[in-house]
Amino acid sequence: MFQNNNKEIVKRLAHRSFHTDKQRNLLSILTVVIAVGMMTALALLPTETLQVKKVEEEETPQAAFANLSQSAVSELEKSADVEWVGEQAIIASTETDNCTINTMYVNQPMLKASKLTLQGTMPAKSNEILLEQSFLTYIGSKAKTGDSISLNLGKGEKEYKITGILVSSSADSQNYTVIVSKAFIEGNENADSYKTSAYVRLKNTDKLSDDDLNQVIYSLADKVGISKSDVSIETSEYRMQGKNNASNFCGLAALFVVILFGADLVIYSIFYISVTGKVHEYGQLRTIGTTKKQIKGIVYREGLLISAIGIPAGLTVGSIVGYFLAPKGWNLVNTLWTAAVICLISFLSVLFSVRNPAKIAANTSPIEAVRYTAYKGKALQKKSRRITPFRLAVTNLSRNRKKSVLTLLSLGFSGVLLLCAATMAVSYSAIDNAKPEFPYGSYKVFLSAKNMGDDDFAISRIQAKTPLNEQLKNELLSIKGVKEIKEWSGTPMSFKFPNGRESGGTAFVYAFSSDETKKMKAYVTEGKLDYASMTSQSGIAVCYPQSYKEAYGWAPKIGDPVIVTLLNNKGETVEHTFTVAALLNGNYRQDGPYLWMPIDVMNELSGMKDVSDFEIIADGQDQEAIISSLKSIAQKNPYLEYDSLKNMTEELQKSMQPTFNMIYILIAFISLFGLINLINTSITNLLSRKREIGTLQAIGLTNRQLNRMLQAEGLLYTAGTAIFTLTVGTACGYATYRILKDLGMALHYHYPVIPVCIFIVALLIVQIFISAFSVRNLKKQSLIERIQEGE
Amino acid sequence: MSILKTNELRKYYGAGPNLVKALDGVALNVEPGEFVAIVGTSGSGKSTLLHMLGGLDNPTSGSVEVDGRELSKMNDDQLTIFRRRNIGFVFQNYNLVPILNVYENIVLPIELDGEKPDEAFINKIVGMLGLTEKLNNLPNNLSGGQQQRIAIARALATKPAIILADEPTGNLDSTTSQEVMGLLKMTTRQFHQTIVMITHNNQIAQLADRIVRIEDGRIVA
Numbered sequence A: 001m002f003q004n005n006n007k008e009i010v011k012r013l014a015h016r017s018f019h020t021d022k023q024r025n026l027l028s029i030l031t032v033v034i035a036v037g038m039m040t041a042l043a044l045l046p047t048e049t050l051q052v053k054k055v056e057e058e059e060t061p062q063a064a065f066a067n068l069s070q071s072a073v074s075e076l077e078k079s080a081d082v083e084w085v086g087e088q089a090i091i092a093s094t095e096t097d098n099c100t101i102n103t104m105y106v107n108q109p110m111l112k113a114s115k116l117t118l119q120g121t122m123p124a125k126s127n128e129i130l131l132e133q134s135f136l137t138y139i140g141s142k143a144k145t146g147d148s149i150s151l152n153l154g155k156g157e158k159e160y161k162i163t164g165i166l167v168s169s170s171a172d173s174q175n176y177t178v179i180v181s182k183a184f185i186e187g188n189e190n191a192d193s194y195k196t197s198a199y200v201r202l203k204n205t206d207k208l209s210d211d212d213l214n215q216v217i218y219s220l221a222d223k224v225g226i227s228k229s230d231v232s233i234e235t236s237e238y239r240m241q242g243k244n245n246a247s248n249f250c251g252l253a254a255l256f257v258v259i260l261f262g263a264d265l266v267i268y269s270i271f272y273i274s275v276t277g278k279v280h281e282y283g284q285l286r287t288i289g290t291t292k293k294q295i296k297g298i299v300y301r302e303g304l305l306i307s308a309i310g311i312p313a314g315l316t317v318g319s320i321v322g323y324f325l326a327p328k329g330w331n332l333v334n335t336l337w338t339a340a341v342i343c344l345i346s347f348l349s350v351l352f353s354v355r356n357p358a359k360i361a362a363n364t365s366p367i368e369a370v371r372y373t374a375y376k377g378k379a380l381q382k383k384s385r386r387i388t389p390f391r392l393a394v395t396n397l398s399r400n401r402k403k404s405v406l407t408l409l410s411l412g413f414s415g416v417l418l419l420c421a422a423t424m425a426v427s428y429s430a431i432d433n434a435k436p437e438f439p440y441g442s443y444k445v446f447l448s449a450k451n452m453g454d455d456d457f458a459i460s461r462i463q464a465k466t467p468l469n470e471q472l473k474n475e476l477l478s479i480k481g482v483k484e485i486k487e488w489s490g491t492p493m494s495f496k497f498p499n500g501r502e503s504g505g506t507a508f509v510y511a512f513s514s515d516e517t518k519k520m521k522a523y524v525t526e527g528k529l530d531y532a533s534m535t536s537q538s539g540i541a542v543c544y545p546q547s548y549k550e551a552y553g554w555a556p557k558i559g560d561p562v563i564v565t566l567l568n569n570k571g572e573t574v575e576h577t578f579t580v581a582a583l584l585n586g587n588y589r590q591d592g593p594y595l596w597m598p599i600d601v602m603n604e605l606s607g608m609k610d611v612s613d614f615e616i617i618a619d620g621q622d623q624e625a626i627i628s629s630l631k632s633i634a635q636k637n638p639y640l641e642y643d644s645l646k647n648m649t650e651e652l653q654k655s656m657q658p659t660f661n662m663i664y665i666l667i668a669f670i671s672l673f674g675l676i677n678l679i680n681t682s683i684t685n686l687l688s689r690k691r692e693i694g695t696l697q698a699i700g701l702t703n704r705q706l707n708r709m710l711q712a713e714g715l716l717y718t719a720g721t722a723i724f725t726l727t728v729g730t731a732c733g734y735a736t737y738r739i740l741k742d743l744g745m746a747l748h749y750h751y752p753v754i755p756v757c758i759f760i761v762a763l764l765i766v767q768i769f770i771s772a773f774s775v776r777n778l779k780k781q782s783l784i785e786r787i788q789e790g791e
Numbered sequence B: 001m002s003i004l005k006t007n008e009l010r011k012y013y014g015a016g017p018n019l020v021k022a023l024d025g026v027a028l029n030v031e032p033g034e035f036v037a038i039v040g041t042s043g044s045g046k047s048t049l050l051h052m053l054g055g056l057d058n059p060t061s062g063s064v065e066v067d068g069r070e071l072s073k074m075n076d077d078q079l080t081i082f083r084r085r086n087i088g089f090v091f092q093n094y095n096l097v098p099i100l101n102v103y104e105n106i107v108l109p110i111e112l113d114g115e116k117p118d119e120a121f122i123n124k125i126v127g128m129l130g131l132t133e134k135l136n137n138l139p140n141n142l143s144g145g146q147q148q149r150i151a152i153a154r155a156l157a158t159k160p161a162i163i164l165a166d167e168p169t170g171n172l173d174s175t176t177s178q179e180v181m182g183l184l185k186m187t188t189r190q191f192h193q194t195i196v197m198i199t200h201n202n203q204i205a206q207l208a209d210r211i212v213r214i215e216d217g218r219i220v221a
Helices: A007-020 A023-056 A070-077 A108-113 A133-139 A182-186 A208-222 A237-243 A245-277 A279-287 A292-325 A330-360 A366-371 A389-399 A401-427 A430-437 A458-462 A470-477 A517-521 A531-536 A545-554 A598-606 A623-636 A645-688 A692-699 A703-742 A752-778 A783-787 B044-052 B077-088 B102-112 B119-128 B144-157 B172-192
Strands: A063-068 A082-096 A099-106 A119-120 A128-132 A148-152 A157-167 A175-180 A196-203 A231-233 A442-449 A482-496 A507-512 A524-526 A539-543 A561-567 A573-584 A595-598 A611-618 A639-646 B004-015 B020-030 B037-038 B059-066 B089-090 B162-166 B194-199 B212-217
Touching: A007 A023, A007 A292, A007 B194, A023 A196, A023 A292, A023 A330, A023 A645, A063 A070, A063 A082, A063 A208, A070 A196, A070 A208, A082 A108, A082 A182, A082 A231, A099 A133, A099 A182, A108 A196, A119 B119, A128 A148, A128 B059, A133 A175, A133 A330, A175 A279, A196 A208, A196 A595, A208 A231, A208 A517, A208 A623, A231 A531, A245 A330, A245 A401, A245 A645, A245 B194, A279 A366, A292 A330, A389 A703, A401 A470, A401 A645, A401 A752, A430 A573, A442 A458, A442 A623, A458 A482, A458 A561, A458 A611, A470 A611, A470 A623, A482 A598, A507 A598, A531 A539, A531 A573, A531 A595, A531 A598, A531 A703, A539 A545, A573 A598, A595 B102, A611 A623, A623 A639, A639 A645, A645 A692, A645 A703, A645 A752, A692 A703, A692 A783, A703 A752, A703 B077, B004 B044, B004 B144, B020 B044, B037 B044, B044 B059, B044 B162, B102 B144, B119 B144, B119 B172, B144 B162, B144 B172, B172 B194
Parallel strands: A099 A175, A128 A157, A507 A595, A539 A573, B037 B194, B037 B212, B089 B162, B162 B194
Antiparallel strands: A063 A196, A063 A231, A082 A099, A082 A196, A119 A157, A128 A175, A148 A157, A442 A611, A442 A639, A482 A507, A482 A561, A482 A611, A524 A573, A539 A595, A561 A573, B004 B020, B004 B059
């Protein structure tokens, strides 16, 4: 009989309230748009970058086979498991015009896999070649595709026809590649002596585990008659990333929780403030017969309207940003899925944040509504305290403690996030990261494997030739300004960890001398770094043990056996079991997740001096001259490269900049939440107090005093936020730094002074702006109008 | 010499056919210590007149002089300061500051002026108005009559040249109205205060020394 058919009226009331509360709703919608947009972009980014990697991966080989005969190559090409075979043969290396020309044969898939862009066609006849654009520039030739050029490619000076030009990104000044046709090889009298390498990608390997893939590769090699030692397995960044999906997902989920929490806090406080301000209205509705359920319905409906506008807008913004972050990896299905999931969680979270305010609204009894006063604080007992604008401001904030605390919390939350992200960003210092590579000097000459093809132990093979010798040392010392040469040792090794996992490829192991142990001891967290006992008992030190857990599932403990394989001076592999003797959380040089062993053990195992770099200590006078001397030394020797602290610092800075830009954009958005909340609180506060402020002015509060009172209110928020940020934020920032550091990120703790200053100054500016706006807004109405408001 | 004097006071709202003459040439003189009641029906212009007298609103033309100073010649801040020193207000809806306790509400205009309240004087007023026990309470916890007594105390506290009361009993029942009016009259007499009160209630108006009637923005008697 009393059927409550009230959908229509609830809808109408909600819409009416929605339209009258424009400022509140605009801020709520803005919050939803920012949060949803940010989540969408962040969710799309990892899948997109993975997709980009996957596309690149398909052009990347999975295995390399060395020393092949032509018949083996064609057999590989015929195999049903093979997607493509990249063929490559080094034919000759000739010197012309102070540069080296490497003559090579590669086929089309190999060219693609090498990420070289070809403008023109592949050479087919024996006199056809491809050239690098940078080579033409170097020799000052204006030759184009179709032109002829005279070159010595190991058969004396001859005319060759250019069928295409290669555009490579690497601008290695003195090494150029010329690509010839197969006919060129076949026309050569000693054609059989060219050993061909084949790079292979197999079909349908996405689902295979690493071990299974290796199995398939080895059985293929076996079938074609390639010996195991000629097989090398390429590690794939894509496959590794795929394995890290779980931790990626956790990181993303944590980020979402943070964003949603921030957004919910803002929406909650916006609604809470609005609902407590409208108790009168709800009371009147209750008096004339609106049920609790209907009032709840009204508030929820407003939440729905905000979602209905904010979520689609946020999804659109986020998808567009997501697209531009990685256009290559964008795909519709992925975007739609992401959008659907985010749509659902954001919708639920808006409803969640509206829940409590809706309850408050529904629970207003008609009587309460008439008498409702938000001030629940106790009167101050002391009557001797003076009333100043500042004291009025303090009392005002304690009027509705919950509201003030909410605003402070969401501002403080922004501050804490800011400090976490900013600590991370400022603790990354390019120079601090470059410095461990140059612990004493500013330059180094080191071994280069770039002309050695694909060989895990290339450095060991070069070390056997001792390019870093006394003669070079003297040459370096003769450079003007060079004072001292430090010799560092290390060599590539592959590992087998106690859990049975293998390193797959090699990693550099550094050697330390007994003199150095003192310096390294400062970083020991567990075990003992004792040179003598580590030498006699084959001890090894592990830097950043946590990163080994991440990469290989092995949590290093003192006493764990690690089997290492290295190449000795005769080119034979040597296996040796080491025992973990010490764990380190950093190092003064080569600060990274490396293994360290006593230099005497390393040299004994390899049967040679494993010198890997000459670090050059020089006075800072003429950097350019030193660099150009180093350059000419490196040019003369294909196994040497040089680097400088300055150059490395610049490179590191450049490579990290995009990441930091992302972090700072994230911080900016989160700070926006805080500011939105502050603006909302201040404006609602002002509107609900118009009459009271009018009274104060009528009985004698001057404009200056009013201004001071409003500014003091803002200042109290700023001070509260600043204290929260500086205490809790600093602690959280340091914790973030510690966690990342333990994961092996090379960080050096710095306090983010500038970002914190910017944040606090921005808050101050916004507050000054708000109080100025408030005074102007009040002046729009005469004192009388304000005093009589609500009568 | 009169403490309050208006000359050809006019206040017009709107323009053309919508022109409303809220006040249309009001001349009023109030002597020191006098208790004047301004009566009129709703919309007669009595509230507008009171606002002009208190410097809360600006006249379209004409002048208001309080204690020999012309209000229209002061700027906003000067007027505010003049108001807190020389004019006490009692509003129909009390207009107390909810976050301040009774004592603080009473001494607020003095404190805003940066002065120290005259404690003996305040105690006397508070005692006469029966608020001694309530000084630490918050206004919203008190009855309407009590709240209006606080407003009266606040108006008296600065020893102003004149007290302006806008329907002081408008929100009170008749018994409480009588009580509040009695207190208002008694305290103003005691401290020799000048008081201008507006009301639409003739019975209340009878308590004044002089009754001024206003109709359509003009004084009729």
